[in-house]
Amino acid sequence: MPKPGQPLPIFGFFRRLIGRDRAFRQAITTITGTAPSNVQLYRLAFTHSSLVRQQGEQARHQSNERLEFLGDAVLGTAVAEYLFRKFPYEQEGFLTEMRSRIVNRESLNSIALKIGLDKLVQLDAAQGRAARSRSVNGNALEALVGAVYLDHGYKTARKFVLARLLKPFVDVKAMTETTTNFKSKLIEWAQRNGKNMRYELTGEARPGGVMEFSAVVVVDDEPIATGMGLSKKQAEQLAAERALTVLGM
Amino acid sequence: MPKPGQPLPIFGFFRRLIGRDRAFRQAITTITGTAPSNVQLYRLAFTHSSLVRQQGEQARHQSNERLEFLGDAVLGTAVAEYLFRKFPYEQEGFLTEMRSRIVNRESLNSIALKIGLDKLVQLDAAQGRAARSRSVNGNALEALVGAVYLDHGYKTARKFVLARLLKPFVDVKAMTETTTNFKSKLIEWAQRNGKNMRYELTGEARPGGVMEFSAVVVVDDEPIATGMGLSKKQAEQLAAERALTVLGM
Known part of the structure; x- marks a missing residue:
């Protein structure tokens, strides 16, 4: 039993829960530049399939894979438009190659680590190491773009991609110079x-x-x-x- | 010389030009559901590379290929979101397969013909037949989506894709049933x-x-x-x- 004047443990539990939720919301706001409305979307974005796979293959739709599918498309569109406007005299082949260099697996993994997504991704500890070695963080980044899109619409998602991912972390100019055309x-x-x-x-x-x-x-x-x-x-x-x-x- | 009371030929020329432009704007409005603001974008969307290739490879950025690159991404995103919402319990693999069946070459060519894009596409007559046999119309459709996106933004482009292309011409339900999963x-x-x-x-x-x-x-x-x-x-x-x-x- 808690001593008099000490809060009941049950309150501590709720406080920790709320504190965790507040910290999570704060992290999302810092990373994306916009406070989340539907926080569940972001929880989903960080749920690796290893965490739900114990419940069987059929539970996979509760992982971030669907959001990754959506976010991949949104990310591709935002980067496509960026390149389209930035390089008005370049042909489609150049734009395609530049985009694939910007949004490839390795590049996305690296950006995801830089913005600290690895600290938010939830995965099954047993499968953790094997999963980490693949593209867990890059995939979570795509899923996060999908979550922002569903939560706030295309414009906000596009702004997140350009202002928070592309401009700070991708040296487009250097990439242009090394793109062997x-x-x-x-x-x-x-x-x-x-x-x-x-x-x-x-x-x-x-x-x-x-x-x-x-x-x-x-x-x-x-x-x-x-x-x-x-x-x-x-x-x-x-x-x-x-x-x-x-x-x- | 024209007889008195008959308009000078020069006016006829301008009238035909303006009439053609008005007809083009009208066609775009009918097809996309929104009147064009920047009509040049739509002219570009219907300019096949064969028409500018006579001016050399370097003129290709004046063809619809760049808009096709952009439109392909926008189309993919609109369809991705549609499928994401329509099939909340399906996994990423299903969504990916459905999308590739909806936006594949053959499907886009067929929709493009149904909305009459073949009458708007401008191509080099000499290369015409060979070009037609490939995916000229489907590519022009992607370019048109790109033009709507640049002209009116994502929301309008998405609405065009869903209300004017997907819903009238794609039998998603039948496709689901034949998708061998x-x-x-x-x-x-x-x-x-x-x-x-x-x-x-x-x-x-x-x-x-x-x-x-x-x-x-x-x-x-x-x-x-x-x-x-x-x-x-x-x-x-x-x-x-x-x-x-x-x-x-």
């Missing part, structure tokens, strides 16, 4: 040498619902190199790289 | 038979910046089937399909 190089070569060049593209469906593309670089009506890839751009980029080799560059 | 079937089997099952996933980087995933279905701590794929979900889906075969289902 074989296609641009090939175009420059063609212009310098007065050559007419184009790509011929074909696509083929592969087992598993994947499209495989094949691009042929044609210079003055002569095919000089071929590239394959899982997107038009990838195929063209590879074909351009090989064409440059063929041309001795 | 091997993973769900496997879960049901495990539940019926009191088995404990999980997936073990590994990913590996492949040349060309592609990740290849491998999923192992483990039933009561015994691996029974493996699947490979370019996404976690694809690998799991294939592994589940094979597991069902192994289990004689």
